Amino acid sequence: MAPAAPKSGDAIFASVDRVNAELFTLTYGAIVRQLLTDLEEVEEVNKQLDQMGYNIGVRLVDEFLAKSNVSRCVEFRETAEVIAKVGFKMFLGVTASVTNWDTEGTTCSLILEDNPLVDFVELPDTCQGLYYCNILSGVVRGALEMVSMKTEVTWLRDMLKGDDVFELQVKLLKQIPEEYPYKDDE
Amino acid sequence: MIGVGKIKQYTNVLDRPLSKGKQEVSLSAFAFLFSELVQYNQTQVDNIAELERRLEDAGYAVGARVLELLCHREKGNRRETRLLGILSFIHSTVWKVLFGKVADSLEKGTEHEDEYMISEKELLLNRFISIPKDMGAFNCGAFVAGIVKGVLDNAGFPAVVTAHFVPVDGQQRPRTTILIKFAEEVLQREARLG
Numbered sequence: 006m007a008p009a010a011p012k013s014g015d016a017i018f019a020s021v022d023r024v025n026a027e028l029f030t031l032t033y034g035a036i037v038r039q040l041l042t043d044l045e046e047v048e049e050v051n052k053q054l055d056q057m058g059y060n061i062g063v064r065l066v067d068e069f070l071a072k073s074n075v076s077r078c079v080e081f082r083e084t085a086e087v088i089a090k091v092g093f094k095m096f097l098g099v100t101a102s103v104t105n106w107d108t109e110g111t112t113c114s115l116i117l118e119d120n121p122l123v124d125f126v127e128l129p130d131t132c133q134g135l136y137y138c139n140i141l142s143g144v145v146r147g148a149l150e151m152v153s154m155k156t157e158v159t160w161l162r163d164m165l166k167g168d169d170v171f172e173l174q175v176k177l178l179k180q181i182p183e184e185y186p187y188k189d190d191e
Numbered sequence: 192m193i194g195v196g197k198i199k200q201y202t203n204v205l206d207r208p209l210s211k212g213k214q215e216v217s218l219s220a221f222a223f224l225f226s227e228l229v230q231y232n233q234t235q236v237d238n239i240a241e242l243e244r245r246l247e248d249a250g251y252a253v254g255a256r257v258l259e260l261l262c263h264r265e266k267g268n269r270r271e272t273r274l275l276g277i278l279s280f281i282h283s284t285v286w287k288v289l290f291g292k293v294a295d296s297l298e299k300g301t302e303h304e305d306e307y308m309i310s311e312k313e314l315l316l317n318r319f320i321s322i323p324k325d326m327g328a329f330n331c332g333a334f335v336a337g338i339v340k341g342v343l344d345n346a347g348f349p350a351v352v353t354a355h356f357v358p359v360d361g362q363q364r365p366r367t368t369i370l371i372k373f374a375e376e377v378l379q380r381e382a383r384l385g
Contacts, residue, residue: 022218027215028289029224031256033204036228039371043235057231061223068219096220121216125256127204140224 014094016074026098026121033122037137047134054136058143059150066148069095082106084154085113088145088175097121103170105174114161116144117171128165136160142173153181209264212288222319227318231329239329247337247352257285258348270346274373274381277346281339282309284366288317289338305378308359309339309369317367330354332367339369349374 034055040050073091078084089101099121105114122138136142142158149156155178162172232245262268265284271277282297286309300306314332322329332354340352351372356365 018217023215024218024221025212025289025291026214026216027212027257027260028253029221031242031253032221032224032228034256035252036224036231038252039228039231039245039249053231057227060230061227065219065223096217097215098214121214124210125204125260 014073014091017091017095018098020167021072021095023098027124030121030124030126033140034126036073037135041132041135047132051134051136051139052098054139054147055143058140058145059147060143061140062144062147063151065096065144066151069148080110081154082110082113084149084152085115085175088148089115092148093117101173111177113175115175117173120164120171123165126165133166136163137165138163138171145173145175149175153183155179155181197310204263209260212260212264218315218318224317225316225331225334228334239326243329243333246331246333247340250334250337250339251341251344252337253334254338254343254365255345256341257289257338258342258345263283272347272378273384274348277343277348278307278371280340285338285342300370302373305373305375307371307373309371310366311369312359312362312366314367319366328356330356330367332369335367336369339371343371350377 032056037050037054040053041047044050044053069092073095074089074140075087075091078087085103089103093099093101093115097120099117099119101115101117103113104116106112120138122141126137128137138160143161145157157176157178159174159176160172161174162168162170166173228249229242229246232242232249236242236245261284262270263278265288266280271280278297281294283293286292286294294309294312295312296308298308298310300308314335316331316334320331322331336352336354340350343350343352351374353370355368355370357368358365
């Protein structure tokens with residue numbers, strides 16, 4: 006059977022069940038608030054958000070691959086485009102754009118102009134070191150690790166800190182060949 | 192004080208125009224996020240009652256904000272003063288905005304004057320959640336109970352709100368009931384208002 010053609014982000018988003026973005030935004034706000042109360046240190050909260058994002062990412066990538074029917078990406082450029090156009094659209098309902106490629110093609114920036122996580126949010130002065138959307142960096146890192154790419158994801162620009170867009174830098178560290186946990190001849 | 196001593200390029204968040212609330216995210220994104228919330232809280236507590244309380248607290252904050260947002264956007268800043276008014280606001284408007292449909296039913300408790308129940312065949316939250324046997328009667332609907340509590344408390348109707356599973360004949364999964372028990376003062380005020 007021929008594999009189905011890859012669907013566009015809009016088509017998939019229209020076909021999945023959706024919920025009001027405000028519920029999502031407010032729930033995320035409640036999570037960040039709980040973390041801040043429990044952990045108190047902004048750095049700790051950043052790490053915890055990244056870890057939570059990582060956990061989500063490793064499971065999210067399965068759903069992503071199942072629903073989107075994308076073919077295997079030949080190079081990292083394609084991967085980044087697919088994440089920005091299909092991945093973000095499918096889950097968050099917004100598209101990102103990919104820019105700032107370095108010469109080797111291993112580092113790029115995902116630009117988000119619209120981010121449902123930060124509606125109604127303002128960072129108080131006491132939390133200026135907080136990467137409010139750090140869960141997104143964890144999600145991208147976790148998802149890519151499950152498809153054998155070890156990456157480093159950092160925030161370059163943050164709208165909550167006064168910039169005009171959200172900029173996430175994704176750096177490919179290395180490709181990990183798939184390892185089988187058993188020997189073939191046993 | 193926020194904004195003092197720093198030049199902020201963006202306007203105060205309260206000055207920005209309010210969105211229409213039509214934006215959506217995928218259900219799975221929300222389900223993943225909620226599961227992380229529950230998992231994180233599981234690591235922070237020792238027993239189920241604590242876990243329910245923490246989920247309720249998280250929901251409380253959501254409820255408080257939802258009330259403000261909806262009062263401003265949907266009701267033109269008019270405030271509910273009657274019990275039935277606020278209950279039907281929650282049952283229809285709040286439920287519709289948050290979960291995309293009105294709640295399945297709103298009932299008055301038969302045993303006590305101060306009890307009301309909002310029931311839902313399958314809470315959106317619980318769709319992808321299965322409770323292990325050793326957690327007994329734990330219901331992630333505690334988050335929704337928290338939302339309802341947040342709305343009621345901030346609207347001036349203090350209440351104790353809990354979520355329960357009620358098995359239903361002919362249905363594999365039990366339906367969820369949010370039990371609302373109003374405080375004395377609410378009933379007295381309601382009686383005074385006639």
